[in-house]
Amino acid sequence: MIEELRNQKHVHIRDWDFVKSTIENIAKDGPEKLQVVADFDRTLTKHMNKGTVCATCHRVLEEGDHLPEFFRIKATELRDIYFPLEMNPNVPVSEKIPLMIEWWTKAHDLLATCGITKQSIRKMVETSTVMLRDGCVWLFDHLHALDIPLLIFSAGIGDVLEEVIRIQATHHSNMKVVSNYMTFDECDRMVGFQGEMIHVYNKNENAIHNSDYFSNLEKRSNILLLGDGIGDLRMADGATNMTNKLTIGFLNVKIEESLELYMSKYDIVICADESMDVVNSIMKIVTAQ
Secondary structure (H helix, E strand, C coil): CCHHHHHCCCEEECCHHHHHHHHHHHHHHCHHHEEEEECCCCCCECCEECCEECCCHHHHCCCCCCCCHHHHHHHHHHHHHHHHHHHCCCCCHHHHHHHHHHHHHHHHHHHCCCCCEHHHHHHHHHCCCCCECECHHHHHHHHHHCCCCEEEEEEEEHHHHHHHHHHHCCCCCCEEEEEECEEECCCCEEEEECCCCCCCCCCCCCHHHHCCHHHHCCCCCEEEEEECCHHHHHCCCCCCCCCEEEEEEEECCCHHHHHHHHHHHCCEEEECCCECHHHHHHHHHHCCC
16 A cells, blocks of 8 residues: 555655655554644645635635625735745745734734624634545544544634534544634623734744643654645644654645645645545554554
């Protein structure tokens, strides 16, 4: 099954010998030494479905008519300005970081003016185009069945993310979500966000790395990391006693321009694939299923 990975045109592997040996080592150690760290938007969720671009956590709030028209207009303007800069492989990360802070700050301040309620979030998710990747439910259930910890590390909105999982899958006890969570007043209306902002390039600085999460999992010395951006590679920086780490990157946009960069950073790069088939194939190998 490992050899089959090499024959898929949409799968790109920089160092086959390293990938093969890492998969074999993780499989040898077994599920009890494995943990998974994953981004959410465009990693666990689809970028496109049947030719239509799917929503991210932030975009969920823009779809439909649940929020005022001024919000959708302004949010679209912000995305049109900042998203191309985020995805431009020619812009250095050092220049992107202040731009992402600007984007997230403006977007979150804008949300705080819209009177969002806890009850409305579920309705927005239900009517949105956000979709978990094909095979994601199997992955969640499989990890839970084997008691393999799953850390979902997202620069999106935690309240929306968790609702997506509850509606389209199951929020299992082995899942830990680190994201931007809303703050609500006594009337359950959103008034801001909790704690420090998480954006796409500071996932190595979040409090999770200073908490006891990774230290409590130090016996799980093998990590499978899933992301769709270069910043996602830092999600497991707080892990201790790491023996084997395999990184898998989903490249969804600007594929020709970004493939070389992604291949230099990720062990495996999956292009224009809206499923978890490759990840699940590897998971079956390393858990002997």
